[in-house]
Amino acid sequence: GQQVMQIPQYQHVQEGEDFTTYCNSSTTLSNIQWYKQRPGGHPVFLIQLVKSGEVKKQKRLTFQFGEAKKNSSLHITATQTTDVGTYFCAGRNTGGFKTIFGAGTRLFVKA
């Protein structure tokens, strides 16, 4: 069945450093979504990418969708302590009705 792999599992950074999490699917995706879950909170929708090679930005966050629509990345420039949390990617396979979540990447930011 469809699998969505996400790496790394954990990332510790110093405030101001950049951070990237990667997401890979075993099958071609129709779209990829990214969510953020703060400690003690619930996942919050960040963005959705649909087109091959698409790049979207939200302030310091840059989201990319691969040309083959099987991988994606989230890059945070100059991390801040408010970026702390777990970032999940979630992929929907083509022709399917299910969105599969990656295992998430926990980001720790040291001030």
Next chain:
Amino acid sequence: GAVVSQHPSRVICKSGTSVKIECRSLDFQATTMFWYRQFPKQSLMLMATSNEGSKATYEQGVEKDKFLINHASLTLSTLTVTSAHPEDSSFYICSAEKAISYEQYFGPGTRLTVT
């Protein structure tokens, strides 16, 4: 963003009893809602997909007779944990899916503790 509420936020029950958790989409209609279980510091485990007006679709390994799901309206889905056991203690989160975009909006979750 859209708002999804979940009630109760915390519940403690005795082993053998049943617990009902409600999930409501407050400002949009959701044909599809999802129920997840999340263990500490782990990812979201999809339990079932709840479709308004039809039977829920359960993931492999999830007992449908133990986790009863009802999606009676476009804004409400309920999950009932029947004959709860301590191993059912967990964080249960629902999400409501927006049609066309498939964006999911999560409820705040329910912390279930079975003693």
